[in-house]
Amino acid sequence: MKSLNDILYPIDAAIAGAALLFKLHGMRRGRRDPATVFLCLALFLLACTYTLVIPAVFVKVDALLGTTNAAVLVSQCCVIGYSLSIQLMLVYWAFSGRQAWRRAVWRISIVAVVLAVMVTLFLLAGANEQRVRDFVAHYAGLPIYSVYLLVYLATFLGSRIDVLRLAMRYAPVSGRPWLRRGLYLMCIGASGGLVYVIARIADIIGPRFGADPQRWEVFAQLGAGLGSIFTIIGLTIPSWGIYVTRAGQWMRRYHAYLRLYPLWNALRLASPDIELHKSRSRIVDALALRDLNYRLTRRVVEINDGRLALRPYIRADVGESAARLAQDAGLDDEDLVAAVQAAEIKAALRDKELNREPSLDGSISELDQDGTHDVRTETTRLVKVADAFRVSPVVAAAVTAPAGPQLAGKRS
Template identity: 30%
Template sequence: MSDVPDRLYDLVYLGIGAVAWTVAGLKIRAWRRDPSSGLLVVALVISAPATAFLMAAPVLYRLIDRIAHRGNLATLLVYLGITAFSAATVVLARMWTPPKERANAQVWDGATADTWRQARRRLAVFAVLVPVMIVLFFTGGADSPETPLTFDTTFATIPEIAVFLVLYQALFGFALTDISRVCLGHASRLPSGWLRRGIRLIAVGGFVACGYVVCKLIAIGAAFAEVGGVEWLSTALGPGFAALGAVLITAGFAGPAAAAWTRRRQDYQALRPLWDLVYRADRRLALEAPPSAWTERLAFRDLEWRTARRGLEIRDGQLTLRPWVDPAVVTAAGRIAERAGLDDPDRAALTVAAALRFAAGALDTGIPPRPREDQTPLPGLDAEPAEERAHLVRVAHYLYAPLTGEALAVATAAR
């Protein structure tokens, strides 16, 4: 085997492994912040094949063999890594199975007793077969020659190794079809969005990776029967299916998380004008001074905490400015919103934006605050936590919008 194919496989396998481990690292970090069995299983589903891809790269494959002083030991480690993926995948498939397809399950809950009972039965199969695979590998004597890319077709003529390979492919194929089937059903029940697209990508990736299993089984069977000419199924086409499937599955797990991160970052930055307004009204509201424009642009970590804190400080600022809210501004904003045909969420946001802008200006100019009994309540203060952030982002959007300026002008002219 020339060095050119080795370098190509190094590039592909190391690249996929590195990207997948990056995604797994983010899942592990999320699990440490919010421990849950679901996140832990997802992290294992990603990290196990990521490790296998890294070890399958010829450069690391040979390094492992040299350190262990045993040829082709890396093959066992790679296949055990994929088998760990298979085991974690069947657990995840049980957790994602709808309640109506689970016996005695009443609610959507990935950690019900029935879920774990089903998972344990399937994991028992892996617990029995994995030691069998290890024994078959070592008794097969497939330690020479070292074959990082052609192990299957080189040693499939040995009965123990042939059985080892078939068991590995059977477990892998079962896990892929199981998770793909469940993901297709799961996606059909989700609303449109990144989560639905991500789940479908996982399903498609699983079915694509099944092409690897089919190619490998054909090549193994042909090698065992001493039929030549089909080695390319094992060394070229099969790995191609595996690589493409791994990319799709990784993208399926990463896509929704990346979309959520992007949305949090956009919300964090969108709230800045509104936060600046309330901060100028009362600097005691903030834990720290306003970040610079560059700091804001380079904010990539802890976005959920930063955005939540910014929202709380804005809420405190609204309460601070409430004594200076003018009912005439609220009335004018309502009329402008009605004339513009705004829906209820946008109407509430326009009203709050106009009221806060006027209140901040009134505070700056020294207008006396209204007594508590004359203060005007603003819409959105009683919003549910799940809706509050979207409401504040809308308020920030309308803060300096033309409609807000028009409402302020109408209210000022009527005074």
């Protein structure tokens, strides 16, 4: 009968392997400091751990080594090595030189002794029946194997606590946002390891009170499997998190580029000279993904140029009406200003299209501030104006208000 091992553990192995290849690729580009080396070692050992306990691999490893359940011993030794590697990575992140080595050497010494004890106890345990999916839960009641398991769990628990202590200590003071997030994710992963330890201790104690360890085996598997996934993400996210940031920034710029289109399109149709590169259609424009920064900057500039071209048609009464309506609607600050500017533009476009006489005041709300912002701030401001231009009921109401007396006549 299949278990969670058949699903979750291959996923863990694949994620660890992919993360290892990613980090090795980075090492080829020159970064080979001790922390990175230990990180790669941790990912390699973790990939080995979960590969060995995949049932199909488990059977083949036993046959290759000629010892029943040898895959369990090798896998759990890899877990100890993996845990040690993470500790050493964190040590070399936080310290350097002899200071780091002093903190590393006693950890290495303890693990060497633990591995020797584990191998000895495992060979003496007499676990001769192959148990591909529930080895620990099945054999935890054996006296010698229970001692083996306690040594293993004590070492594993100590490493998880050490990781939690180091990560929680240095995450708040980390200057790199993705490193800080990675350390916190490692804390979540280490917490999953604690769930695994609790479940395995219950495997030892439970049978002595008549309980069946199979009842909570799923918690051990989830604690180990999901905890490892969080740990892998935490270990590698400082390297690839920046790409997530850049992708998010690109998506926000692209979204702004699309949201500016209705306002920009109305202005460039009214004043074709503002458009540097002629647009064939909205669909073609939306699919033009290259040079987005340049295209977005051009759109912002052209919108402001279009507003300037409409200056003779700007009406003070429209702006005043829009401001009153916006206040009545509960708008304030930037949203109010955006509604006023959108109403002025929409009314000016209508008056120009109807060939009405230009206004006598010809001023634009907040116009003197245009050009004083950086592109990012100006883009944010104009997106609000574009949204109000497209859908705001305040803008629609202000534009449909009766025209002032100076607009009563038309050009001949």
